[in-house]
Amino acid sequence: MKQWKIYGILVFVMFIWGFNLPAVKYLVSEVRPVTVSAFRIFLASLTVFAILASLRMVRKPTKQEWKFIFLGALLNVVFHHYFLSIGLSMTTSSNAGLILGTGPVITAVLVSLIMRIYPSRLQWVGVLLGLFGVSATVLAAGDGTSGLSFGDAFVFISILAQVFSYLVISKAAKTLDPRLLTAYMFLIGSIVLFIISLIQEPGEIKAFFDVTPMFWLAFFGSGMIGTAVGHMLYNYSVGQAGPSKAAIFMNLNTLFTLVGSSVFLGEVISSRHIFGLVLIVGGVIFGSGAAEDMWRKHKLKKSPS
Structure with a gap:
């Protein structure tokens, strides 16, 4: 698939995740976090399997692929969603947004150290621009x-x-379609989270019988x-x-989260948010390598044929 189509998919995903965070914040306020996360991710696994089955992409993984699936499930599902759901029930969305914005920097550093894939100077500029943009956007919330x-x-x-899980996914993608990997990771991860919920939140399943229709709309x-x-x-x-490139787009997550909070919670978007937006978009353009791609194409057009 062409690189620009991948960039478009990533922007779309950040839009989805940005609006998803207020929904998750609402869900964990109605049902305790580990229990609701276990059922939400189990629903996600069924959804991914159904989509892939319709495309005839479901197959049995090899022994080597199962290793990646279990490791990915622990990192990307159990650890990530357990700590995220617990964290969201204990902190403000502004603080969470700022911390989420550190993801691209952590990814770039770990990929450089572990996989020896070093971002270019312009990509490092993009990482820093994105971090400043996320900081400016979150700080616009005041004392959050x-x-x-x-x-x-x-x-x-x-x-x-989650960052460590991306390294696993990148390795596993050589033989196993990441979409199928996602389905298996969600299934295994949701089962582990459900077992944890039975120990940490016994009897919380009963809370599902007392929720409103709005809860089920947000849940599904x-x-x-x-x-x-x-x-x-x-x-x-x-x-x-x-x-590294995919993680750069996580900077947009904070922006779309604020938009979602404005739409659903009535929060005001200020001029500082707009300033943060400019920095974030600039960070994505430089950090993803899009700026370098455009410069190369420009030079090719100018060079004599």
Whole structure:
């Protein structure tokens, strides 16, 4: 697939995830976080399997691929969603947004150290621009970043686990379609989370009988679109573009989260948000390599044939 189509998919995924975060925040306020995450991710696994079955893409993994599936399930599903759901129930969305924005920097550093894939100077410029943009956007919320908490630490651990999972996904993508990898990871991860919920949140399943219709709308929307479609497309993009380039687009997540919060929660978007948007978009253009691609094409057009 052409690189620009991958970039388009990644922007679309960030849009989905941005609107998904307020939904998850709402869900964990109605049902305790680990329990609701286990069922939400199980729904996501069924959704991905159904989509792939219709495309005749479901197959039995090899022994080597199962190793990647289990490791990916622990990092990308169990650790990431466990700590993220717990963290969201304990911290503000502004703090979570700022911490989520560190993902591209962590990814770039870890990929450089572990896989020895070194970003160019322009891509490092993009990483820094994106980080500044995320900071400016979140700080526009006022005092949302004051006072770090255990919730902030849990969100950071969730991002760290997710970054490591991208390295696993990138390796597994050589033989196993990342979309099928996503389905298996969700299935195994949801079972592990359900076992944890029985120990940590006994009897919480009863809470599902007391929720409102709005809860079920958010639950199915988050599970089937935000989690299933979002992660399926993102993991596919990681396999195509690599973890560093794909992670750059995570900067847009904070922006779309604020837009979603404005639409659903009535929060105001200020001029500082617009300033952050400019930096974030610039960071994505430079960090993804799109600026270098455009410059190369420009030079090719100018060079004599």
